[in-house]
Amino acid sequence: MSKTLQAIRGMNDTLPAQTPLWRYFEQTVAGVLDSYGYQQIRMPVVEFTELFRRSIGEVTDIVEKEMYTFADRNGDSLTLRPEGTASCVRAVMEHGLINNGLVQKLWYIGPMFRHERPQKGRYRQFHQVGVEVFNLPGPDIDAELILLTWRLWHALGIADSVTLELNSLGTSESRAAYRAALVDYLNGHFDQLDEDSQRRVATNPLRVLDSKDERTQAILAAAPKLEDYLDEESTSHFAGVRARLDAAGVPYVLNNRLVRGLDYYSKTVFEWTTDKLGAQGTVCGGGRYDGLVETMGGKPTTGVGFAMGIERLILMLETLGKVPPQLAQQVDVYFCAFGEAAELAAVQWAERIRDALPGVRLQVNAGGGSFKSQFKKADRSTAAYALILGEHELDNNCIGIKPLRTEDEQQTVALDELTDKLATLLV
Structure with missing residues (x-):
């Protein structure tokens, strides 16, 4: 008896009854981005694997465990994109869109792929809206990205159900000094750390700050604080971001353990979180990545951006009863x-x-x-x-x-x- 054909686990169909809400969300996002002067870019879903190894980092969970990677007929290693920033950076470099300091304010939408354990709000094929800005180094554009998302939450009717968490990772130099101090501290408590954190001490120690293990979190209470290692430039930049958010009346919470999951972040990092979706609490996150273009072979170019998960935000609209009745x-x-x-x-x-x-x-x-x-x-x-x-x-x-x-x-x-x-x- 032949096996019944069905979708791959964690890769879901969006049925006709669901697509009106998706279209409403996508149109609302596009309207807000248009109003801020951002232009859409579309990238392929398959890239050379080296792109993600170089940009995301060899020792991240994404590259080590989660990518869908395969060899094509020519023997090239290809990967279904697990996130959009690397692809967008590759595109603007390849087509000369950021040469000579040219400013680009871009956004994209589409599927991403990670081999994770599927659960509510977390899938193997998921969809993101991403925004990337190049060649604007000041705190004003960091603040604009946050203001843009704040306006979107109001447009969707969920502003009262999300919280902005904010941190600064400093420059690569200040972060390296902090990393050394953190590793010394963690090695002194190594046997008390959870297994994942023990592995990360040698490979990506800042991710230990993200640990959900209670014993590890207790140990981190006395760990060195990143804010104490920030250089003057990073401190001034972060103050500029906060001043603009204060002026616009955007509430936020400072979270000195917020590091984001990818190697390329520097200075400002932020997440929008909610307590309405259980364990899947982050609905949008991003920050500054001033060294990424250079890491990928380009000239020094500043960059900042964010990504938001569409499935989680759709689920949030449904959970909070914010689906417009006319969509029926x-x-x-x-x-x-x-x-x-x-x-x-x-x-x-x-x-x-x-x-x-x-x-x-x-x-x-x-x-x-x-x-x-x-x-x-x-x-x-x-x-x-x-x-x-x-x-x-x-x-x-x-x-x-x-x-x-x-x-x-x-x-x-x-x-x-x-x-x-x-x-x-x-x-």
Whole structure:
């Protein structure tokens, strides 16, 4: 017996009942980004594996454990992108978009891939919106990215359910000094650390600060603080970010253990978190990565950006009851036609309606059927009105308009008045 075909675990279909909410979210995001002057870029989902090894870091969990990597027919090692920043940096370098200090304010949207244990809010194929800015070194652009997300949360109605956590990782030099002090401290308590943290002491010690193990967190209480190792430049930059957020009235919490999960971050890092989704509390995160372009073979170029997980934000809208009720209505008007002559006329009038009212969502009945069966289809379509066209209406050059969601009476109007009448009803 053949195996039933189904989707790969952790890679989910988005069904027709779900896509209106996704489109609403995507359109809201695009509208906010457009209003701030950001331009969309689209990158391939497959890249050379070396791109991610060089940018994300050889000893990160993503590169070590989570990437979907394979050899193609030419023997090249390729990887399904696990995040978008590296691909975006590769694209702007390859096409010369950041040469000679040219400023770029870019955004992208699409699927990412990581071989993780699937759970609610965490999948093997997931979708992100990412924003990247190049060649703007000051704290003003860091603050703008946070203000942009703050405006988006208000547009989605979830601003009261998210918290901004903020930190500075300093420059690479100050971070190296802190790293050395942290490693000395952790080695002095090595046997008390959890297994993951013990491994990270030698490979990526700042990630120990992210440990969820209670014993490790207790040990970290007395660990050296990164803020004590920040150089003057980083301190001034961070103060500039905070001053702008204060001026705009954006609340935040300072979290000196916030380090983010990727090697390329420096100076400002931030996360938007929520307590409404259980363990999957981070819905958006990012920061500054001034050394990444140079690490990838380019000239010194400043960069800052963020990514937000669409699945988690969709789940949050559903959990908080913030799904706009109008999304349940997929069709405005359902056209019922009875008899061959009426069906032919319905085709003509449907196109006239679409010409006159470009935004109308009009569905013409297909497959014939009795009066009763067509009205069942009209009701299931979620349309507000049904148009009724049969032999009687054709003989009298008129058409019926029946409200489907109210107790109002059916109306009969002349065919040449149909589009004007619908324009009035659908306001």
